[in-house]
Amino acid sequence: MTAPAEGVPAAAAPEGGSLTLEVEGLVSGYGRVTILHGVSLDMQAGHNIGLFGPNGHGKTTLLRTVSGLLRARSGRVRFQGRDITNAKPRQIVALGLIHVAQGNQIFPDLTIQEALKLGAYTPRARAAEAANQERIYEIFPRLKERRRQQIRTLSGGERQMASIGVGLMGDPKALILDEPTLGLAPRIKEELAAAIRTISDAGMPLVVVEQDVEFLMELTDQLYMINHGEVAAQIRPGEQIDHEEIMAMYFGTGGNVGETVL
């Protein structure tokens, strides 16, 4: 990642050594159904991680378990060296790990500016509220233009921007984004992708689930493919991998997959 860009909330230095996030043998699921069968991954300080893989194979379940929304049946999660396994979501948020959920329909009746204010609910976030709001409006000028507009009246892309804005108002030390560009038209998708790159370039560590592997590869050099609730493959920092190999991992083909699939 590059040096912090101006006008973007900067992440604090990690406190737990060289790993921002460490997931070890995580098992979780819903009712009697086990979805994650022992997922392990490491997020090096100063890096982002990208998660990809077929629909319904446990990426969202993994994110929800990491951020305390779903109970881990076994395994460990550490954030900046602290054990956060099965901590309450608000404790995890207070430590600075903030999860922007998929397809977020946050606060439909509030205006953007009211929603942003609610995002700053921890003492640390309240202290940084004014500065963070100004920076978020710099990253997402559309949010500033529409700040008095109700969230329910925004387009899908604008709602996604508002969701990320609310997450940033929590003054995160790392941000989890679950399919931020899902279902967006190309132009707004590119606008959002550029904003996410700006947030990353400012030094904010990101955990991103995305179907668009090319976008993930621009954002990070550490990728995990989740398949059937397990890490089926990973790309480590410094490892060279080409597009065809990724597609082969994704679809279990010999790599002979057309460009148009992405």
Ligand SMILES: Nc1ncnc2c1ncn2[C@@H]1O[C@H](COP(=O)(O)OP(=O)(O)OP(=O)(O)O)[C@@H](O)[C@H]1O
């Ligand atoms: N609340 C729930 N109760 C029961 N089963 C669930 C629940 N949420 C998800 N599942 C199931 O868990 C499995 C994994 O879903 P998950 O959302 O983690 O997958 P995913 O890889 O994130 O897929 P997608 O990209 O479609 O979101 C799926 O079979 C899904 O139907």
